[in-house]
Amino acid sequence: MSLAALRERLRRIDTLFLRLFLLMWVTLVISNLVAFSVASPFGTSWMGRLSTEGAAALPPLPSLPPDGLVDMPHGPPAKPGHDHRPNLAGWPAPDGRSSDGVRDSDGWPVMPARSLWLDYLLRALLIGVGAAIGARWLSAPMRRLALASGTLSQGLAEGRDPPALDERLGTVEVRDSAHAFNTMARALKHQFEQHGLHMAAVSHDLRTPLTRLRLRLEQLPPETAQAAAQDIRAMDELIDASLAVVREQATAMPPALMDLGAMLQSLTDDRAELGQPVSLADRLEGAAPLRVCARPASLRRIVGNLVDNALRYGHCARLSAQEGEGGVVVSVEDEGPGIAPGQLQRVMQPWVRLQAEGAPGEPDGRPTGSGLGLAIALDLAQREGGRLSLENRAEGGLRARLWLPLA
Template identity: 85%
Template sequence: MNLARLRRLDTLFLRLFLLMWVTLVISNVVAFSAASPFGTSWVGRLSTEGVAALPPLPSLPPEGLMDLRRAPPGQPGRAPGPAPRPDGADRPEHVHRDGDGWPVMPARSLWLDYALRALLIGVGAAIGARWLSAPMRRLAQASGTLSQGLAEGRDPPALDERLGTVEVRDSAQAFNTMARALKHQFEQHGLHMAAVSHDLRTPLTRLRLRLEQLPPETAHAAAQDIRAMDELIDASLAVVREQATAVPPALMDLGAMLQSLADDRAELGQPVSLAEPAEDAAPLRVRARPASLRRIVDNLVDNALRYGHCARLSAQAGEGGVVVTVEDEGPGIAPAQLQRVMQPWVRLQAEGPAGGPDGRPSGSGLGLAIALDLAQREGGRLGLDNRTEGGLRATLWLPLA
C-alpha cells in the first residue's frame, strides 16, 4: 500500500476510532488491575503465559473470575470446566463470594472500576479533542490574521496542504485558494482606484488652462474647486499607496493633524472648527497611517458640511483610547437608519443645500462607508448617533499609541 493511499485512509473517523479503542483498552487494564480481587497478578504471568495473561476486553468477564466460576460439568448457568478442588487450594484469598460460594467483585471495587474507567476515558477524550481540533485552531488563527494582512498589503497566511486528515487537507486547500483570490481582488481594487485618480489629472490640467478665459471672481472660485479636487486625488492615491506597499502605522500627534485639517478647511471658507484642548491635557498620540486617518476625518467633515451646515471637531482621551467627534447642526438621521447609512451606496433623503432637485443628496453614498472601512483597518471603531440638542455626531475611537 503506497503512501498516497494511506493518506486517503487517514480520516477524522479513523483517528477518533483508534483513539477511543486504545483508551478503552487502557482503561480496562488499569481498572481491572486496581479494582479486581486479582490485582496485578497477571503481570507476573506475562513472562510465562505471554498474551494469554493479559486482562480480557471489557465485554468479557475477567479471566480469573471465569476460571473460578467454572462449575462441574453439566451444571446450568456455569461455564464448563474442571470442578474446584475440595480443599480450596485453587481459591485465591480475600475473594468475595456469593451465597453459592462463587467469587464476585465487591461493590467498592465495582464503583472504583467504574470511576477509573470514566477518568481514563475522560483524559483520553480531552487529549483526543485537542489532537483532533489542532487543525481547526490553525485554520481559525489563519482566518483571524487574513483580514489584517490583506489590509496591510502583506501576503495572506498559507496553511500546509500536506498535513492532517483528508478533511483537514481539503480545508487547507480551500482556505489557501480563497486567500489568494482575496489578495488578487484587493490588488485589483487598489489598482483601479489609483488608475481613476491618476486619469483625473488630465481634465483638471485642461480646466486650469481654461480658467484664464473666465472673469477673475469666477476663476478664483473655480481654482479653489480644482485645488480641492487635487487634494482629494492626492489623498486617494496616498491611501492606496499605503495599502499596496504595506506601510506600517506611524506615531502621530492627533491634535496637530486635526488642527491642520481645520485650518485647511477654514482657508476654503468652510465652517469647520476644532475645540481647544485643556491647558493641562497631554498630547494625544496614536499609531496610524497618516493618509488613511486624514481620509477618515475628511470624509466625516464632508458629511457634516453637506448635511449639517457646519462641522465641530474635538478630541479627548477616553475608553482606553482616543475619541474624535465630529458634530453638525443638521436634521440628524432616523435611529433605524444609523447603521444602514454607513453601507456603500446608501443615500438618504435630504433637504436644503445638500439635496438635489428630487430631494436626493448630491453625494455618492460612499463617504461614510469608506471612513468605516479605513477605521476598522486602523484598529478603530466608528459610530453615529443623534445629539439631544439636534444634529448628528460621528464618533471615531482609536487606540492610544
C-alpha cells in the same frame, strides 16, 4: 515499495474515522488493564505471568453482569464439553486463599458488586480522559483554521499576504479544508489588489482633465477663475488622498506614531483657506499632545469625510479631540437637522443617501453625494483598530465620534 510511496499510501487512508477508531480502541484497552489491575480480586498478578504465558496472561474483557451488578465469576466462559466453571488457570485456586476471600458455591473467586462499581468508575474516568485528549488532538486543525480565518481580514486590510495553512498535515479532510482555505485566501487577496488598482487608476486618470481645466481658467473672469481654481485644488487634494490611502494598503505600510492635534489643526487650516466653516476646539491649543498610532493618509481621509458630511448636511463642522474610553475620541459636530434614530446605523452602509431638510439636492430632487463617504470612513476606521459612531446632539445637529487607541 519505496518509503515515499508507502508514506503517500498512508496519507490516503489517514482519515478522521481511522484516527478516532484507533484512539477509542487504545483507550478501551488501557482502561481495561488499569481497571482490572485495581478493581479485580486478582490484582496485578497477571503482570508476573506475561513473560511465561504471553498474551494468554492478559485479563479478559469483562461483560456487564446479568440482572444488575451481582457477584459473578471473573474469567472467560467454559468451552462446550468442558467443566462449567470458568477456566481460571493460573488464578488463585479454590484452596481458601484469595485476595478478598469472596467465593462462589464451588469455592472459585468472584468479583463483588463493590469491585464492579470501582471497575466501571475507573473505566469511565479513563475513557473520559482519553476523549478529552482525543478531542484536543482532533480539533487542533480546526483551531488552526479558526486562527487563520481570524487574521485573514486584518492581513488583507494591511496589504499583507494571507496566512497559509500547511496542506500536508492532518487527515484527508483536514488537508482538503486547508487547500480550500488557501485557495479562497489567494482569491480574496487578488480581488483586493484589483479593487485598489482600479481606484488608483481612476484617481490617476482624473489628473489629465484637471490639467486642461487649469489651462482654461485664463479665459474666465477673475472671480469665476478664482472659484474654479479652488474647486480644482480641492479635487487635487482628494485625488492625492485617495492615492495615498491605496499606496498605504498596497505596500502594507505599518502604522506610524503621529500627533493627532497637529493633524486636526492642519486639516482645519486647509479647509479654512477654502472658505469653509470648519473650526477646531480651543481646548486643544496648549494641551498635551494626543499621540495615536495610525496611517496618516487613512486617518486624514476618515476625518476629511466626516467634515465633508457635516458641511454638506449641517452647514458647518466643529472638531474636537480628547482622551476617553481608554483611547482618544475625535468629535465632528454640525448644526444640521440630524438623522432619525432608526437611520443612524443604516446611513453608514455603502450607497445609502438621506435627503436632509434644507440640504442641497440633485436637479431631479435626489439627495446629493454618492453615499460612500461615511462607509469609507467606517471601513478605514476599522482598519486602523478604531470605531466610528453617529449620534444626535441634544441641542440639535449630528455628532460623529471616532475612537482611536492611544499609542
